[in-house]
Amino acid sequence: MSLTKRIILAMVLGIVVGAVIHMIPALDETHAFYRWVVDGLFDAVGQIFIASLTLLVVPLVFVSLVCGSATLGGDSRLGYMAMKTVGLYLLTTALAITMALSLATLLGPGKGVDLATPEAAEFSGVEAPSIKDTLINIMPSNPINAMAEGNMLQVIVFALLLGIAIARTSGAPSRYMLEFFNNLNTVILKLVMILMQLAPYGVFCLLAKLFSELGWGTIADLGFYFAVVLLALLLHGLGVYSLLLKFFTGLNPLTFLRKMQPVIVFGFSTASSNATLPVTLRTVEKDLGVDNRVASFSVPLGATINMDGTAIMQGVATVFIAQVYGIDIGLAGYLLVVLTATLASIGTAGVPGVGMITLAMVLQQAGLPVEGVALIIGVDRLLDMVRTAVNITGDAMVSTVVADSETLLDREKFISSGKGER
Numbered sequence: 001m002s003l004t005k006r007i008i009l010a011m012v013l014g015i016v017v018g019a020v021i022h023m024i025p026a027l028d029e030t031h032a033f034y035r036w037v038v039d040g041l042f043d044a045v046g047q048i049f050i051a052s053l054t055l056l057v058v059p060l061v062f063v064s065l066v067c068g069s070a071t072l073g074g075d076s077r078l079g080y081m082a083m084k085t086v087g088l089y090l091l092t093t094a095l096a097i098t099m100a101l102s103l104a105t106l107l108g109p110g111k112g113v114d115l116a117t118p119e120a121a122e123f124s125g126v127e128a129p130s131i132k133d134t135l136i137n138i139m140p141s142n143p144i145n146a147m148a149e150g151n152m153l154q155v156i157v158f159a160l161l162l163g164i165a166i167a168r169t170s171g172a173p174s175r176y177m178l179e180f181f182n183n184l185n186t187v188i189l190k191l192v193m194i195l196m197q198l199a200p201y202g203v204f205c206l207l208a209k210l211f212s213e214l215g216w217g218t219i220a221d222l223g224f225y226f227a228v229v230l231l232a233l234l235l236h237g238l239g240v241y242s243l244l245l246k247f248f249t250g251l252n253p254l255t256f257l258r259k260m261q262p263v264i265v266f267g268f269s270t271a272s273s274n275a276t277l278p279v280t281l282r283t284v285e286k287d288l289g290v291d292n293r294v295a296s297f298s299v300p301l302g303a304t305i306n307m308d309g310t311a312i313m314q315g316v317a318t319v320f321i322a323q324v325y326g327i328d329i330g331l332a333g334y335l336l337v338v339l340t341a342t343l344a345s346i347g348t349a350g351v352p353g354v355g356m357i358t359l360a361m362v363l364q365q366a367g368l369p370v371e372g373v374a375l376i377i378g379v380d381r382l383l384d385m386v387r388t389a390v391n392i393t394g395d396a397m398v399s400t401v402v403a404d405s406e407t408l409l410d411r412e413k414f415i416s417s418g419k420g421e422r
Contacts, residue, residue: 003196004262010204011269017204018211027212038212042205049202052195053275056188058147060278061300062159063185068296069163070178078164081406085298088398089306090342095240096308097341100232100315101334109225109316110323152274152304160297185292192278203269210381226379229316230386233309237390241397249404251414259287259414260396267389271381273303276392284396289413294403302395307358309387313380314341314359321363321372333366340365 001009021027027034069078138153140146146154166177242253263283267276277300284295318337322329329337340362360370403409 003199004265006200007203007262007265007269010200011207011265014204014207015211018208018213021208021212034212038209042209042212044205045201046206046209049198049206050270050272050275052198052202053270053278054150054272056192056195056278057152057274058150058155060188060192060281061152061296062147062155063181063188064281064292064296065156065159065300066163066166066181067178067185068293069160070166070174070181071163071293081294081402082297084405085301085398085402086305088401089302089394092240092244092308092394092398093306093311094338094342096232096236097311097315097338099236099240100229100312101319101337103232103235104228104316104319105334107224107228108319108323109228110320150274152300156297156300156304189282192282196279199266203265206269222376222379225316225320225376226383228320229313229383232312232316233383233386233390236308236312237393241393245397245400248401249409251400251404251411255415256288256397256400257393259283260393263392263396264389267392268385271385271388273306273388273391273395276388277303280392280395284399287413288396288400289410290399290403291406291408291410294406294408295399298399298402299395302398303392306391306394306398308394309390310358311341312390313383313387314362317359317373317376318362318366318368321368321375322366324375325369325372327368329366329368337362337366 021034021038027038029035029039137151138157140151140154140158143154143158146158166174166181169177238257242257245251245253245256260283263276263280266279267273270276273280280303281295281299284290284299285292290298315337318329318334341358359373363370363372400409400414404411
């Protein structure tokens, strides 16, 4: 079996095993089996798998981006490419939140919901950083510290500046430095493929542990809300991205989705765009045919600021909470939600728990009680897995569109049915 098929099989088996364990009352947290197998073995292997991917994020992004910007550094196209990339990310986020608001308003997931929720009073919103503070903090005062803390925006800025400096340095220093980073990039990509062999085991253990804790009861309690968010995510991830790809490039969306299948599975399993970034970057370059000069910038930036899935959750959650509390925020309120959620995708980049932080900020701007976040926390972990899959699909789509507009897309590689090392 190919690696992709083994990962999908592991995902299915993990969900089934976890759900079965949850359905057996005797296998609770005090049982020896749960302590040693679920909370011990499954959790350990899953965390090792996440750590193995995360350890590559900073070196891969830094080295790949230095290579890409060094190649483009002396070319004025770098600025235009950056503007197009950020513009497309903001456009897709605005489309995502608008569609989510429209769908939730039409279906009404919060109508008739009982407000009695003991957890509601326990939730306290975390203050989101301002856009000004985020812009100031983009510039690294200590690049080594930025790498140690995994501050991806600062790492991206430092890598861009170093790459441009290499490109504008003449003679042997520039040539030797570029050769060094290109060789290092090749070695890191090989390390990605080595660690990918852990994927089926890591995916199985992560999902078995998750579903042994949650089961299906949590989804049933908020079934309608869960279904509306899931529908909006699928429409955006499969429909909107496909239409945009076809409109801007004329390429076949089915080919795109087929080649993105392993990355989507990874994103679903890890629920982390950053942890999936090494796999996303490799697939975008090797399978979709996006030149490294584009992929090395657009993919890491997308993993940091592109939050279409989160924006969809915020849109549906805002309508859901407004309906639960019986508050009509009107058209102006919904327009404010669109603007706030779109800007928040950049304003809270790199902040842990970003989905709930930005949702709290959106609710405050719309005049809704922040305590309403507690109503949806129960199913957020499951929806976060789908949101991540949508986000990384958007990263790859934008990278492909930007590369095509810059004539840096290998269309033959995109169209080919080759599966590389998978």
